[in-house]
Amino acid sequence: MHVSTYFSLRPSSMLWYLLMILARLRDDMVSFIRLFIFRFPFSYFWEKSNNLVLYIHNATRDLTKIPKHISFIVMEDDVDVAALSEAIVWCIVLGISCISIADKQGLLSRHRHQLDRLVTSRLYELNLPAKAVVCQPLTDTVSSDTSGDVAISVVLLSPATGRQLLATAAVALATADATTESSSANSTMEIENHQEEIGYQGVSVEQLDNKLRELSGLTDADLAFRIGPTDSLFLPSPWHFRLTEFYQVSSQKALRPEVFVAGLRFYSRVDQRLGK
Amino acid sequence: LQQSQPLPTAGPSPGPAEPPQDTSQDSAAIPEDEWIRTGAQYTAMQRLSMTMLGQGPLLNHLAIIMDGNRRFARCHGLQKSQGHLRGFQKVGEVLEWCRDLGINEVTVYAFSIENFNRSAEEVAGLLRLARQKFDRLLQELDRLRAYGVCVRVLGNLQLLPADLRAAAARVMQATSSHSKARLNVCFAYTSRDDMAHAVSLAGQAVRSGLLLPDDVTPRLLDRCARTYLSPGPPDLLIRTSGETRLSDFLLWQTQFTCVHFVNAMWPDFSVWHLMWAVFNYQRNYATMQSGLAALAAEEADDDDETQSDPQRHQRLQAFDKFVHDQEDAELRRYLAAET
Secondary structure, eight states, X not given: OOOOSOOOHHHHHHHHHHHHHHHHHHHHHHHHHHHHHHHHHHHHHHHSGGGHHHHHHHHTTTOSOOOSEEEEEEOSSSOOHHHHHXXXXXXXXXXXXXXXXXXXXXXXXXXXXXXXXXXXXXXXXXTOOOOOEEEEEHHHHHHOSOGGGOSEXXXXXXXXXXXXXXXXXXXXXXXXXXXXXXXXXXXXXEETTEEEEEOOOOOOHHHHHHHHHHXXXXXXXXXXXXXXXXXXXXXXXXXXXXXXXXXXXXXXXXXXXXXXXXXXHHHHHOOOOTTO | OOOOSOOOOSSOOSSOSSOOOOOOSOTTSOGGGXXXXXXXXXXXXXXXHXXXXXXXXOOOEEEEEOOOHHHHHHHTTOOHHHHHHHHHHHHHHHHHHHHHTTOOEEEEEEEEGGGGGSOHHHHHHHHHHHHHHHHHHHHTHHHHHHHTEEEEEESOGGGSOHHHHHHHHHHHHHHTXXXXXXXXEEEEEOHHHHHHHHHHHHHHHHHHTSSOGGGOOHHHHHTTSTTTTSSSOOSEEEEOTTOOSOOSSSTTTOSBOEEEEOOSOGGGXXXXXXXXXXXXXXXXXXXXXXXXXXXXXXXXXXXXXXXHOHHHHHHHHHHHHHHHHXXXXXXXXXXXXXX
């Protein structure tokens, strides 16, 4: 029996749409079930606000490693400031010093003061020592020199600012004084339009790393919660997400303390071989 | 169900329907060693799924982190070298699936600069295997020509031994005029090295006066990254073996990319894994496109200035030529050093 390889278009299109709907239903059901399973046994413990701190400390007591920089990458179209401010508070409770939030439309910088207010009031509610929390876009950290004064800095990223950071570093390194360059240069470049001999050996990865750290104050992200449709992602900064572990969360509404703790558990179990 | 006719591909087919005459010199090579293969057999369900995927948005550029060869070997009681060999054989298979799915550009992460930290014996074995595979690629030049595949080896080739550098240079030069499909093999590559290289090129141009400092924008860095000849950034990135990190692969280029993590080891990667990944890309297409549009709107100033300022346009053209000439000179050096 000979089976035709050419199926007519219409059934295939309908099947494709059907599969899209089924996949979406499956994702929604899985996240609903997860929420239900997580919520019910723990609802007593963390509904009361002053037990949130206890919950997070108890749940993370046995973890072998805690990330130093946590990033939240929001792939949804709108930004839930309340949910994100709550997530910042969990990081502060845990003692994470570097927090970054990124959203794909770059809307967060408009809500920075609201984020500041919500985080500060929540910390007050939880009777935690008042710390200076500043939420600022990356462009502000690049142009300011006083990043060392702030106890906790939350950096707000958007797709364009990460890329622009590298371009800024490129210009800064290119226009740096030639005498500060490495003196062991043995490669000279003759460029067609210009006859001058240049002792410029180019930029090494370490030099670029130092310059970016100097400009942005950001360290490498260890753990990133990608919030939104499954598998969708953008990198808030091309440099700082080299070895970041990605943990999928279905939506900003699904961001709950137990999901946060699940992400931390996941991170502490991972064994990074670093190429070996 | 045996089927020898080619599949209906969603987009423009990368090559002729019939495979060309096989004038491969090495007739003793087994089919599993070939890079460009023909004659894959698909089940009816697989054919139906491929046709169905053709109804959704098309995938242009696929990037793959081929992880898990050693764990595969451990699970099956094989030597590590056997695991790597199976991994290389899997590449040929997957390239054929990509061709049948209409994916025109594939970038694979074959060897990272970090992998030099492995034992000397393993590194030597991997480089030896790579040399064999590049030589095999040169033997399949007629097939590469027939399918119009441009092969590029991306990475810091200075770190490789001279013979491997020359083989890579030979492959790149022989296929540089092909334009229907692209295969980028990242060898001795890390994304940070890629970005440092791009920044160095931009820096050289600024210091020599070829470019003004204001010309250095993210779009310019796109034009001097190692992937500067690719028509577009990766649409879908697949990592096998269940790890959920990017490990310094195409970080600059993956701005809005569907990143799909697969639990199977690379030698166990199946066409179903690939199709499910492509389907997830199609599901996220609208999200990704809106993000890319927002990014393009923010970076649009770059293009607007180029349009209105003819001198800037000339500078950028000169810079493109400079980048191209740098690479050509480097490849010629590697070829000359071997002889």
